[in-house]
Amino acid sequence: MATLNLASGPVRCHILNLSYSGALVHAGTNLSQDPHVDIQFAGTKRRGRVVWNKGGRLGFEFERGLSVPELQGALAFDSARG
Template sequence: MNNQSPFLAGNAEQRRHSARHKMFGPVTLCVANAEMRGHFLDLSTSGALAHCETPPAAGSYVEVKAFGVETSGRVVWARGKRFGIQFSQPMTDEAIDTVIRGS
């Protein structure tokens, strides 16, 4: 019997359930009451690939703000200046469009 979570098993492509949109857009990250600037490199309803000078550690909870859209999630991995965020609640397509358009 295999009771591994789909978020832990297999490679990254197998774990993704929603389309990823490549982008390069600024975001504000709040981690433990400290704000930092970062960028989304790709975005989906369930999470994002992000980049910043000093990424939060895996397991950290982050609040994200961009163009009037706010969401939160957990850092699921971090390597170098890149890290992956799994959102606590899925983003709507409308919110994703707003962040991608930058307005």
């Protein structure tokens, strides 16, 4: 589970795919492309932007990519949760 922090308030979401530069996110609702959005997941917080949005899924691009330890930690966190 993750949270997108928008100007209009927080939106709970699921990360479907994660890379060092961004994420595929399912928010269950269409969100506008926003130049500045924070996403929180697995103890990590990143600023980025929504680059595309279709059918409740969106592409999120980080302003600053994840480090290898951050990416490994997020993937391990998800695996531990089953």
